[in-house]
Amino acid sequence: MEQPTLSTEVILTHPQQTIGNVQLDWSPQPGSYLDLDGKTYAVLERHHRYQLRAGRYQLHKIALYVQSAPRPLERSLVAGRWVLGDVSCRFNAQSELIRCAVNPEGPCEACQFYEQSV
Template structure:
């Protein structure tokens, strides 16, 4: 195994099935997107799997739970992380997984509910 690669099992949440194992050179976080075999998936959850070796637990592999999702076209940088949609809107969820409560499918630029955040 290369020192920078992370053995990762990809698990589809619905219907629950394994999509296989890959070695990633980055750490998948919930809210990230992953392209696998021509399809795009949103990472929902990450779990670490450890083995006990020589009296110590060592990271063996990571399992990520994903769902099929289109890559969002609108993103905003908030406090050092990317969120979906226009973060200057009062209704934006400031989340990597959901845009907002009133218009979760978007787009933000034509939303009739847009209200700027008051300072």
């Protein structure tokens, strides 16, 4: 069965401005990446916009708050979600948005702060 498309407003967080309205056939979650007009953006937040129709609220539009970001090369699948960096490191944040506290920009390879997690 084909997934229905939904109108999605893409909003840059800083400076806050709408950078596009697109029809997506997938539901981007925070931490995922979106390519739009040749640029890559990290999804920070997702908001649903509802509209009252015939006495019922129906999902009308999705607003994605994004920031410009390169698509990371170091990702690991942990418990069904993608996290940045080397998850075997003690300092890994286990986050889709930030790699770690001591070396947030990365890369993890040959990082001087690497410590094996226990």
